[in-house]
Amino acid sequence: MLRILLLAVAALLLGKPALAATSPAGQWVLTTDRWGNPEYSTLDLALANGTLSGNWDGDPLEGTAWNGFLHFTVTDRQGAIYRFEARLDGAGLRGMADFPDNNDASRRLRYAFTGRRVPDRPPGGPQVHQFVPTSFANSFSAERAPVLTVWPGDTVRTTTIDSGGIDATGATRALFGNPQTGPFFIAGARQGDTIAVHILKLTPNRDWADSLDTIVGRALGSGLAARAADLGRPVRWRLDRAAGYATPDGATGRLRGYRVPLRPMLGGLALATGFGAPPLSTGDTGRAGGNMDFPEVIAGNTVYLPVQQPGGLLYLGDAHALQGDGETSQYALETSMDVEFSVELIKGRSIAMPRVESPREIMALGQAGSLDEATRVASTGMIQWLQQDYGLTLSEVAQVMGTAVRFSIPNLAGRSVGVAARLDKSLLPERSAK
Numbered sequence: 001m002l003r004i005l006l007l008a009v010a011a012l013l014l015g016k017p018a019l020a021a022t023s024p025a026g027q028w029v030l031t032t033d034r035w036g037n038p039e040y041s042t043l044d045l046a047l048a049n050g051t052l053s054g055n056w057d058g059d060p061l062e063g064t065a066w067n068g069f070l071h072f073t074v075t076d077r078q079g080a081i082y083r084f085e086a087r088l089d090g091a092g093l094r095g096m097a098d099f100p101d102n103n104d105a106s107r108r109l110r111y112a113f114t115g116r117r118v119p120d121r122p123p124g125g126p127q128v129h130q131f132v133p134t135s136f137a138n139s140f141s142a143e144r145a146p147v148l149t150v151w152p153g154d155t156v157r158t159t160t161i162d163s164g165g166i167d168a169t170g171a172t173r174a175l176f177g178n179p180q181t182g183p184f185f186i187a188g189a190r191q192g193d194t195i196a197v198h199i200l201k202l203t204p205n206r207d208w209a210d211s212l213d214t215i216v217g218r219a220l221g222s223g224l225a226a227r228a229a230d231l232g233r234p235v236r237w238r239l240d241r242a243a244g245y246a247t248p249d250g251a252t253g254r255l256r257g258y259r260v261p262l263r264p265m266l267g268g269l270a271l272a273t274g275f276g277a278p279p280l281s282t283g284d285t286g287r288a289g290g291n292m293d294f295p296e297v298i299a300g301n302t303v304y305l306p307v308q309q310p311g312g313l314l315y316l317g318d319a320h321a322l323q324g325d326g327e328t329s330q331y332a333l334e335t336s337m338d339v340e341f342s343v344e345l346i347k348g349r350s351i352a353m354p355r356v357e358s359p360r361e362i363m364a365l366g367q368a369g370s371l372d373e374a375t376r377v378a379s380t381g382m383i384q385w386l387q388q389d390y391g392l393t394l395s396e397v398a399q400v401m402g403t404a405v406r407f408s409i410p411n412l413a414g415r416s417v418g419v420a421a422r423l424d425k426s427l428l429p430e431r432s433a434k
Helices: 002-013 371-390 395-406
Strands: 027-033 037-048 052-056 059-066 069-075 080-089 092-100 104-117 129-130 148-150 156-162 180-188 196-203 208-212 232-239 245-248 267-270 302-306 314-320 337-346 355-357 361-368 407-412 417-422
Touching: 027 092, 052 069, 080 104, 156 180, 156 314, 180 337, 180 361, 196 267, 196 314, 267 302, 314 337, 361 371, 371 407, 371 417, 395 417
Parallel strands: 129 156, 148 180
Antiparallel strands: 027 037, 027 104, 037 052, 052 059, 059 069, 069 080, 080 092, 092 104, 156 337, 180 314, 196 302, 196 337, 208 232, 232 245, 267 314, 302 355, 355 361, 361 417, 407 417
């Protein structure tokens, strides 16, 4: 308390009166400057008679607050102590943090930090948000400011542009390379949680899509490489949205009259990468999703993603009117889309890689530099899912997978490849936990 009183007196002497007493209670996102690298964390504060309580990224804290000045101490699970001094600065926090030096137990380090208050949940239960994007992202970055705060149970209606940055009117709105809408901040989400994205509706919002007439190298035998050298020309597809079909524009010969049923999907869906990892390009995939190009990311299905940053920071984009397994033509039927989704937060349950669930199947995704490694990752993900949510022993998992697992190849076109391990839910016991 003496320290806080001295801070207040110092502010008065400098001609900057202490801020009016405003309660710091609520949830905050702190940004700590670690030698120019922003580290994000979640701070939950409660205030009673000048005494602070709560937690910092799940570790308990205690401290005091007086006239806009805060001082609190955190002790983590290993007994390390972290000290924070801050003042309310308008709608935010600003202060200094005193951390142990992980490389030298005899030293401590000081870092500047700021805090952004997470809005309180509006009254009246789950909300429906209409969000019209005005800019788009080319990385799944934690440093991009959230475009919207949503709460578990809320629904969002928004739009995407295509992989080349073109919107529903044909105007270029962003750099090519799968630009994404977002990020959406999921209130209450923190590292160690899982976000379930329920895809409610995916609707193409224009009458055309673009693709190529190529075949990716991973799907092409060496004897065909020379003959395929002339491939790679753009193909415009006409979308009959009312009838639900796509046809190649101006098709002649054997493809005259060729048409395929639309099956809208999201090629890109991801949460922001964690601290210490560079932001993931929207052309790549990682532990928390990315450019997965999995044809089962469709309306009616749920995608589970592990949280690595406060609020998760959900991005979506790279919509396809239709895509075959592997995206073997490098581009699927790339188009813009109206998207409706809702979010659910699964607290304290972490998963190792993306999962997709349909009314009929559970699917674990593996992304890696080779099909062998992607298969191992997908298989491991399915094993963990069966043990974690269905309570199966490893022996029981082996028996189930040996008789029922199926594998598909979502993506052969990116820098990494994807494999999905799939099981029919009707063959499984009742789920023991979500």
